[in-house]
Amino acid sequence: MSSWKGLLHAYDELLPLTEDTPKLSLNEGNTPLIGLENLSEQWGAEIYVKTEGTNPTGSFKDRGMVMAVAKAKEEGSKAVICASTGNTSASAAAYAARAGLRCIVVIPEGKIALGKLAQAVMYGAEVFEIQGNFDHALEIVRSISEKENITLVNSVNPYRIEGQKTSAFEICDALGDAPDVLSIPVGNAGNITAYWKGFKEYHESKGTALPQMRGFEAEGAAAIVQNRVIDYPETVATAIRIGNPASWSSAVEAAEESNGSIRYVTDDEILNAYQLLAQKEGIFAEPASCASIAGLKKQLESGEIAQGTKVVCVLTGNGLKDPSTAIDTVTVKPTVIPNSEEAFLEKIKGGAAG
Ligand code: F0G
Numbered sequence: 001m002s003s004w005k006g007l008l009h010a011y012d013e014l015l016p017l018t019e020d021t022p023k024l025s026l027n028e029g030n031t032p033l034i035g036l037e038n039l040s041e042q043w044g045a046e047i048y049v050k051t052e053g054t055n056p057t058g059s060f061k062d063r064g065m066v067m068a069v070a071k072a073k074e075e076g077s078k079a080v081i082c083a084s085t086g087n088t089s090a091s092a093a094a095y096a097a098r099a100g101l102r103c104i105v106v107i108p109e110g111k112i113a114l115g116k117l118a119q120a121v122m123y124g125a126e127v128f129e130i131q132g133n134f135d136h137a138l139e140i141v142r143s144i145s146e147k148e149n150i151t152l153v154n155s156v157n158p159y160r161i162e163g164q165k166t167s168a169f170e171i172c173d174a175l176g177d178a179p180d181v182l183s184i185p186v187g188n189a190g191n192i193t194a195y196w197k198g199f200k201e202y203h204e205s206k207g208t209a210l211p212q213m214r215g216f217e218a219e220g221a222a223a224i225v226q227n228r229v230i231d232y233p234e235t236v237a238t239a240i241r242i243g244n245p246a247s248w249s250s251a252v253e254a255a256e257e258s259n260g261s262i263r264y265v266t267d268d269e270i271l272n273a274y275q276l277l278a279q280k281e282g283i284f285a286e287p288a289s290c291a292s293i294a295g296l297k298k299q300l301e302s303g304e305i306a307q308g309t310k311v312v313c314v315l316t317g318n319g320l321k322d323p324s325t326a327i328d329t330v331t332v333k334p335t336v337i338p339n340s341e342e343a344f345l346e347k348i349k350g351g352a353a354g
Contacts, residue, residue: 004027004030006023008023008067010029010166014169015067015162025066027056028056028063031050031054034049034283035047035048036277038281042280043300045305045307045308048179048310048313049314049315050312051285052167053315057090057094058115059316059317060164060317061087064190066163067162068095068160069096069099072101072151072153079103081106081144081150082105082154083138084106085238085239086112086321087239088155089119089127090123093105093119093124096125103123104128105125107129108241109129110129111238113239113322114323114324115321115322115323135244142156154188154246155189155246164191168198168199169198169202179312181211181214181296184216185239185290185292186216186217186240186262187245188242189248191314192213192247192255195254196257199213212259214255214263214296216263216292218265218270220233236270237288263299265291265298269297270290270294272294274325274329284326286321287325293313296313
């Protein structure tokens, strides 16, 4: 669709826009829904992935951020602030730059994937590393935004949810209806809330079906599953290293209303899915994203999801954001060769490099 101009153009009637809302855009949205040919056959289900890593800053956050920053600008705000495990800060920084607003981000020290940090600094955000985790950072920025004239652009900002719900619209449009199951990673729980809102709105206005919402937390950060705040969340999937999700109750509501569930997957399951997706399908998504694939695999194996089910897994972020985890995970490293064609040919003929 060459005339695509981003979400505020495409969904102007389905988003809370006014005549004064600036038509901010980095051409976000309209992301590919890709059928997983190999894994569908292997696992016995009809599996698609919504590749949100193809958004302008490489994650689903752009859908919510275009809306939140446009509204901040409309309301006369001069600055936006967020806490982030990385992707929110990258997205906020990009849209704030585009809109000419100041951007302040607070991230947990040492727990941000390298690509995400590179983005925030490149887009010109003022970056602060807190000696604490995401939950602490969110508490601080929430409090500051209540006292100062600075707009909070975490997913507790309702405009974020509005923007992010558009992915559900796109899935229904691409498939001609909702899938049976929507599988999605859960961190702060804004995205599962947004998808459920989107599916319900399309159900009301277009008569599409309602999918079961199946959310997946990381085992070491499974607050909702364990029904308790996790003081020191830990997981390789740093994007969802969150122990006290802000949209906790609406996530539970989405799971209950849709006859779905929220469960956890282990780091090993996440890393296994991460490699399978790349090596069997040619799709590189960041570890947190692969919680949706890991959860699906687990529930197909246990029978919780029946064979033949039509499932969309949300791949929330691009694999390139976190090169260190990729290099650490895969045991096969580039093979060093002498500067000689013959020696190289020898190696190739010997079988797989490495
Ligand atoms: N996947 C990725 C790649 C994320 O960056 C996040 C959240 C999630 C999944 C979970 O989404 O919070 O709506 O349940 N990242 C936030 C951030 C917290 O700061 O970038 P959620």
